[in-house]
Amino acid sequence: MIILSLIGTRPQYIKETILNEEFKKCGIREIIVDSGQHYDPNMSEIFLKTLNIKKPDYNLNIGSGTHAETIGKIMVNFEKIVEKIRPNLILVYGDTNTTLAGAIVASKMKIKLAHIEAGMRSLPKNAPEEINRVMTDRISDYLFCPSQSAVNNLNKENIINNVYFVGDVMYDLYLKMKKKASYEVFNKLEIKRENFVLLTLHRDYNVDDEKKLKKILVSLGKINKEMPIIFPIHPRTRKRILEFGLNKYIDNLLVIEPVDYLNMMGLVEKSFKVITDSGGLQKEAYFAKKRAIVLMQDTAWKELIENKCNKLGNENTLLEDVLKEEKNFYEPNIYGDGKSGKKIINILLKN
Ligand code: UD1
Numbered sequence: 578m579i580i581l582s583l584i585g586t587r588p589q590y591i592k593e594t595i596l597n598e599e600f601k602k603c604g605i606r607e608i609i610v611d612s613g614q615h616y617d618p619n620m621s622e623i624f625l626k627t628l629n630i631k632k633p634d635y636n637l638n639i640g641s642g643t644h645a646e647t648i649g650k651i652m653v654n655f656e657k658i659v660e661k662i663r664p665n666l667i668l669v670y671g672d673t674n675t676t677l678a679g680a681i682v683a684s685k686m687k688i689k690l691a692h693i694e695a696g697m698r699s700l701p702k703n704a705p706e707e708i709n710r711v712m713t714d715r716i717s718d719y720l721f722c723p724s725q726s727a728v729n730n731l732n733k734e735n736i737i738n739n740v741y742f743v744g745d746v747m748y749d750l751y752l753k754m755k756k757k758a759s760y761e762v763f764n765k766l767e768i769k770r771e772n773f774v775l776l777t778l779h780r781d782y783n784v785d786d787e788k789k790l791k792k793i794l795v796s797l798g799k800i801n802k803e804m805p806i807i808f809p810i811h812p813r814t815r816k817r818i819l820e821f822g823l824n825k826y827i828d829n830l831l832v833i834e835p836v837d838y839l840n841m842m843g844l845v846e847k848s849f850k851v852i853t854d855s856g857g858l859q860k861e862a863y864f865a866k867k868r869a870i871v872l873m874q875d876t877a878w879k880e881l882i883e884n885k886c887n888k889l890g891n892e893n894t895l896l897e898d899v900l901k902e903e904k905n906f907y908e909p910n911i912y913g914d915g916k917s918g919k920k921i922i923n924i925l926l927k928n
Pocket residue numbers: 586587588614615616617618620641642672673674675705706779780781811812813814816855856
């Protein structure tokens with residue numbers, strides 16, 4: 578059996594880790610294709626290295642571009658590899674342009690398609706990630722859901738067959754790596770207290786609109802006066818801040834380059850709270866029993882809001898959410914028991 582996995586962005590390197598390991602254990606051949614959607618070494622290579630994933634067998638090196646360019650380029654190049662390998666199954670992960678491109682190729686070439694992290698839904702409907710999720714789920718043959726509500730979402734859309742609640746591979750990885758968390762970046766920052774806020778920001782609706790981005794940065798500046806903010810900055814956000822001339826608003830924050838998985842774990846663990854618009858980090862905060870203020874109108878990870886572990890926020894509520902709102906609820910096992918990788922492989926083998 579040959580499995581072809583398509584990855585290409587930071588969160589996909591993370592999700593791939595557990596599956597890659599399970600395939601190795603079962604002696605199943607996995608061929609990895611990296612689309613190259615994320616190309617800065619600290620957004621890509623560093624993850625392969627720290628997570629010990631084998632070097633991708635192919636790299637499509639597609640780099641930056643418009644959505645159509647990205648998806649189109651990946652499709653054209655990925656198709657050639659699929660044609661050559663003729664795998665039994667194609668695996669795609671999450672909700673990025675890489676995910677959708679791989680899904681369309683698989684479906685057009687009539688190769689079975691499995692979607693890891695199926696069934697997640699969130700507003701706005703026109704967010705690139707939401708479009709990618711909905712379309713990928715429509716054409717997937719196996720849908721592996723990280724939560725029960727993801728299963729319900731699919732059922733509501735009349736997607737019933739081969740839908741499995743397996744839990745979240747990111748939780749598997751968190752449990753596996755917990756003891757290996759690194760404090761190297763944290764220590765270098767020489768922060769006196771462990772009372773700091775960890776911030777990440779990169780969604781198009783937060784950073785591509787100048788007025789909105791400015792409001793968020795002004796709000797962050799106020800928090801920073803009370804408690805330092807550590808800000809591993811995404812290349813997209815850095816670019817926008819420069820373009821809009823908003824540099825002065827981040828001068829006083831502790832802005833650092835994006836960090837690898839183990840250092841991010843270390844930072845989350847030491848933080849007081851997390852502010853983020855990342856799907857991955859809002860869960861990693863929860864795994865570490867930290868509260869995340871999620872800078873989104875809505876999130877696919879709704880259980881964390883409903884169970885009061887995390888809170889949806891915006892530029893107007895941020896200051897109060899971070900500094901005044903204290904209570905941190907924790908509800909265990911929302912995303913499975915840490916064995917989702919194994920469950921996915923068992924289901925694939927049975928089929
Ligand atoms: C992508 C995913 C998003 C995911 C995020 C994690 C889509 C539509 N979005 O968002 O769901 O949460 O990755 O990071 O696929 N850039 C660089 N170097 C890089 C990567 C990006 O400079 O290594 C810059 C480029 O200018 C690029 C821009 O960031 O045009 C946006 O990158 P893109 O991959 O389209 O989206 P992300 O914002 O990274």
